[in-house]
Amino acid sequence: MYNKSKKIKILFVLAAGKLYREAVKRDNPYRYYAPTTLIQLAALVPKYLNAEVKIVDQGCEVFSDDFNADIIGISTITCAAPEAYRIAKIARKKGITVIMGGYHPSLNPDEALKYADSVVVGYAENTLPKLLIDYKNNKLKRLYRDTSKTLLVKMPELDRKYLSKTYFPSSSIETTRGCPNGCKFCSLPPMVKNRYWTRPVDEIINEIKTMGKNIVFLDSNHTVLKSHYLKLWKEMENLKVNGYAAATLQFASEIDNIKLIAKSGCKGLLLGFESLNQESLNTVNKKFNNVIQYKEIIKNLHDYGIGIIACIVFGFDYDGTSIFEKTVQFVNDTKIDIIKYAILTPFPGTPLFNDFKKKNRIITEDWSLYDTLHAVYIPKKMSPYQLEQGLQWSFDETYKIKSILNRIFRRGSPLIHSTIGNVIFKRTFSNIIPNKNS
Ligand code: SF4
Structure with missing residues (x-):
């Protein structure tokens, strides 16, 4: 159970498949553009939560198992899902609340829920802020499904x-x-x-x-x-x-x-x-x-x-x-x-x-x-x-x-x-x- 008076530490991780992770270890990551997933997630954290937010993209930096946070949000595609689940297991052992999102959990939420406390289905703009507030109030739900008709309007400013x-x-x-x-x-x-x-x-x-x-x-x-x-x-x-x-x-x-x-x-x-x-x-x-x-x-x-x-x-x-x-x-x-x-x-x-x-x-x-x-x-x-x-x-x-x-x-x-x-x-x-x- 989350202590409401404490500052929340949030860690967002973009899980990567083996090819990316090995390329990063050899110090030659091959992405030729930057996905904005993580900075978008960071921008969605309500300011009044006064949270401490960290982001890690396994596609361009080595992510050690020695991490810590109150809540970890892992975004994953299918080939990175086993790695995402591995990270989730480690996180849960440490008592960290695990949320998951991205293509694979969105299309396979029941599977992701075996490893996560909560799964975001679809885009996060209209669900993540609510999820974090629920977390703060110890009312986290298992599933947050995006049903919004409006997207991409008045997007939060990104820290690039x-x-x-x-x-x-x-x-x-x-x-x-x-x-x-x-x-x-x-x-x-x-x-x-x-x-x-x-x-x-x-x-x-x-x-x-x-x-x-x-x-x-x-x-x-x-x-x-x-x-x-x-x-x-x-x-x-x-x-x-x-x-x-x-x-x-x-x-x-x-x-x-x-x-x-x-x-x-x-x-x-x-x-x-x-x-x-x-x-x-x-x-x-x-x-x-x-x-x-x-x-x-x-x-x-x-x-x-x-x-x-x-x-x-x-x-x-x-x-x-x-x-x-x-x-x-x-x-x-x-x-x-x-x-x-x-x-x-x-x-x-x-x-x-x-x-x-x-x-x-x-x-x-x-x-x-x-x-x-x-x-x-x-x-x-x-x-x-x-x-x-x-x-x-x-x-x-x-x-x-x-x-x-x-x-x-x-x-x-x-x-x-x-x-x-x-x-x-x-x-x-x-x-x-x-x-x-x-
Ligand atoms: S469904 Fe759309 S995004 Fe997907 S491959 Fe076809 S044209 Fe491209």
Whole structure:
């Protein structure tokens, strides 16, 4: 039971998967942007609680088990959930109250409740302050579910000092949340129930004015509402900053959009190409990606000085073993700047997981392997082993020096960013598949 007269010590931890934690131990963390999760949580602590708040991101600093607090809030995605639960067990042994949130607990609250005293389902803006007050009054509930219709309006001011200590010189900001698209493998739609929120453009612009030169939009998909993104990018033009964002290929297929964002300082887009196989895209409800348009979209973006981080997934039901070579060839031919390959991963709580589970295709429920680098299900047209080996081969081929040089030396390339990105990816994704040579 909490002593009401005492100052509350709150510790927020962003749990990280093994790959991140090991990279941090080797002193080469590979995040190229700063998530704002922790500083947002810290900003939500009501001032009148006069709490002492600490934050730790395992993705960029080593977190010792020798921690102390009255209450620990752990945010986690699926591959970091075992680590989050390990931390929770240690915390409870020390008598620390444990709360959990983030994608995995939101989609699997019953599981998280085995390790936590309380779970926040959905976004925390409207639930965390109430939870902390309940805690202070010794009335903590087991579940806090976000049911609010309004989000992203009058956001609390963020203290970005922590980020500048630990990340590359970029400043991250949210401009929207959610996504109404229903890609079967994505955790976001089930978490937000396909809803979408936009932040008032004047609030975004005012915040960007207080930030650095390189601005990263953290949104999973900031290009849903045309009136919002057009206004935002138009106003960005006056700020003379470099903008980086995630967008859909639908958005990038409109040349007017590319012209607008290029004029407004956009230097890079993260795009979910997902697959070169249209049938595969159709099976996961991503029909709005049109493979025939890929080359033209890439060329247009490059012509307007916009670099590309391409997300490409292997292991869809129509992918045979030839998909790896075909994809690497495409990437080299089109000179995509940076490529993040992944294995299709049926995150628990998604329609894909339910589908595979029903068909007995799930091999393991060891969540630490749900990191998009391991085959955790039985693919249709190759073995799990071939899928993992194909992923490693694709990384190795793509990040050979010859391939990097071929891709980054082109007219209009954002050379410094591309070089840094390629070096980080080469360093991070070499030898990640443990059974490679066995
Ligand atoms: S993958 Fe992208 S477009 Fe599809 S649901 Fe997720 S955020 Fe939306």
